[in-house]
Amino acid sequence: MSERDDLASTRHAGIRMSRRKFLITSSAAALAAACAPASTGGNAATSAAATAAGTPGAPLKLGQLLPFTKVYAELGNSMKRSTDLYLKLKGNKLANRPVTVIYEDEANDPQVGLAKTQKFIDQDKVDVMLGVVATPIAYAIRNAVDSAKMIYICTNAGGNALTRTTTDCKPSCKSPYIFRTSFSSYQISEPIGEYMAGKKGVKEVFTFVADYGFGTESQADFTTGFTKNGGKITGSLKAPLASADFVPFVTQLKAQPTKDIYSFFSGADAVKYIQAWTQLGLPAAGYKMNGAGFLTEQDVLAVVKEQANGAVTSLFWAVELDNPENKAFKDAYQKEYNLLPDVFAVQAWDGMQALDLALQATKGDTSDKQKLIAALEAVKFNSPRGAFEFDKDTHNPIQDMYMREVKTTNGVTVNTISDKIGRVTDPGK
């Protein structure tokens, strides 16, 4: 930079008294604010309540770690809406205990996620922790919640290892304290592979996924399922996460002969992929888009609309799923927010519902962790996605997988249920 920059010398004249005062008072205020324990109110009162916490009737403190900034911010917003709605409908009580939820921003950074988790554990002393959208963050906090014996219900991060037995717990492994109400990437990728090769009789597939943990895992699991039933993967392509331009990649897809493409993308990437797919004329040239559910979830369809028509994906839920719980959930959500819920809202909802039922079983007792774990393992309920239960071994959901197809009727684009694959559980290894 220019040598005219003046860094260490004090060339300029003194500053006014008011500026000096402003700086002192603002730094002091910032320091004081930083040292005050967050959201714990009066220290003495809270300590007394804390020792009594675990007895029914005492306030229940939940910590929700969700992204509110950076790329996954909208998922965090959706999951907060769902959580707030659930509590509102339950009169802000779970098992007769008034609930306080502390929301913290994971900011798509494992360090920040870990720091906030420690805050939940050390400072806020929450009874149960929920949330986490990004898998690396879930992996980062796994040991912290496990050694603190903090019950943590994962409501999105789908990395397989979080609920599996692995060697040396690399990149992560299951913990008795960790439950998941979302999915494992295996569940949304392997069954569609088996289905396409088996029931649909597709012989060859070309895969195109986002080049990061989730994409690679999805591609591997799909390949397992597809080749198991005699299918052949003719080639693969990867696009860096958050690629600005998908056209060079889709051009390559068009340059190869295999018509069935399996993809994993989500959010903005899925939007750009589908746009490029349509603009380069792939549907007309006979190419078919298949993928794991997030490729065509509500957030994506709201933007691309009919451009996604015909895309086939597998997921454990669709907004069109026809069961009474889903209908009630959709109606309540729309009435409160004037928005259609998405799958992230369902996952957060089920996290609260599982916790609610488990707490009812323990009569609100959160002090006996083993009792609460057993209660969670035993919950069975009807979720907007259908029958929900935890796999007792992995704490991952056992849920129905559906084949969905994107259709547009009367200007509204949704995933319609085209078939049901059946109940799927994660293999756990």
Add this chain to the structure above:
Amino acid sequence: MTFEDALQQALNGLSFGALLFILAAGLSLIFGMMDVVNLAHGAFYMLGAYVALSVTRATGSFWAAVVVAPLALAVVGLAIEPLLLRRLRGRHLDQVLITIGLSLVIADFIRLRDDWGWGATVRALPFPPGLDGSIAVAGSAYPTYRLFVVAFGAGLALLLYVLHRRTSVGALVRAGVDDAEMLSALGVDTDRLFTLTFAVGAGLAGLAGVVAAPVFGLQPGMDVDALIYSLIVVVVGGLGSLSGAVAGSAVVGPADTFGKVLFPQFALALIFAIMALVLLFRPTGLLGRVRIGR
């Protein structure tokens, strides 16, 4: 790769390069010619895109947004330059800090404005009707809009060249950077000149927001991506001239596109590798003259 594929990818590279130029033009003006490190350039782009979103929603017209968004950003620039940047001439590190601060404020503001239809949700700026389809190129469908972008980029470059060379304003700006005192002694209101230039640069960023956002989309983090692309183009091309931005985008666009095809495993850092390579062989950029007076 067959010939048709190569042709398609060449078009991809060309249109990507055009998009990069449109993106970087404003930064090239402010940074390259005014010597102001404007790290809020990406945020201006982002703001322009969201303004365009609101305008197209309200009026149903893409072309209305093409007019309004740059004007809105120019106004923002007119306000910001005298308020925050005027006293920081030549103080690059201060400019870095203050423009980073500005971009954080703008980006977070957009994130919070869910009630304006902005917010953190992934959104798309619709293509203008007429340009939203595909055209047959070498027997294959190619998005019309990307061809439009190439034409637009070329037109913009031509327009800026004419304004820069055929008018005295460009010369005045460059003179002002070299010796503001002398210039103002000659009776030129240098403050007003700089403010105007900054406003034009901001307006160009806003224009990029309208034209490039249909392709690149609207999502959190788009400001950082746009800033990085713009910096790469401006630096690779060599600071201080419009032709530098043209050269930079003409090289980076196709190189990145073909690089992604030929070396897919390096796709993630490819654009940085390209920049590093150029800078290692030509340390002041492709068309750069040595500007750092050491």
Add this chain to the structure above:
Amino acid sequence: MSRSLRIRAGIVLLAWIALVTFPEWSSAWESSRYVAGIIRQILIFAIFASSLNLLVGYAGLPSLGHAAFFGGGAYAAAIAAQRLSTDQLLVSLGAGIAGATLLALLIGFLAVRALGIFFLMLTLALAQMVFALAFQATDLTGGSNGFSNVHRPTLFGLDLSAANDLYALVCVAFLLVGLLLWRVTTSTYGRALVGVRENERRMRALGYDTRTLKLSAFVLAGAIAGVAGALSSYEFRFVSPNDVALGTSVSGFVMVLIGGAGSLVGPILGAAAVLLIERVLPSELPAQMVLGIVFIVFVVFARQGIAGALRRVARA
């Protein structure tokens, strides 16, 4: 030593003792554990920012790729400990420093030929290539999912995994780095660096090998960033590509600027300010916007950063 220097040294020593013993004298406080964790993070990033300050504030080398050495050091420490099946502090810390130094040598050698904005973009570009490596080399680094299960170190027989032991380690490292940087910046070497920043051509005319000066500063700064990285791997027991990402480089850069580049205590204050806003501010407030406003306010009102402002206050 002059009297004012002795007084200042005394104050610093007292402050450091208060800092190191914080977990002990605050143990009755409910928030003690939490705040101790925050202090550890601040000190780790203070080391990182101080090392960057050597480049930005003294040598005049604006590097936007410094996270490559922070994260590189973290990965090197974690990978070495795992591959060599050891928790020994000297092994992992040594590996962290070695890894960061090697990276700094490589990147520095390529980058110092460039000046100003070109140097900045070159360091950015080369660091992004390190990021890509960390992100994609899944077998080595864990890839995008990060490197988990990093152990806290043991010093020969002493297990440092308890939070308070790690706290002491971080404080000691912070003190040693501070002393090192103080010696470096007040030596003739340090003054030569400032000379290069002010007018490189003149320094060359005076016979200084400016390129070696700049490269050596770059490598030293990288090595110290590697120390911070290794410490962060112990603190979080996790290393992710975020640690080598552009965001971390920019974070360090603004910590230096807002604290007051070219002063020794500046980066510490800058690290504290940025981390407090980003990680401690109640989540109801928009942390990024607050951060941005703070940056703008400081440039407008307190150009020498927090350190400069405090200096003016002290002088008043």
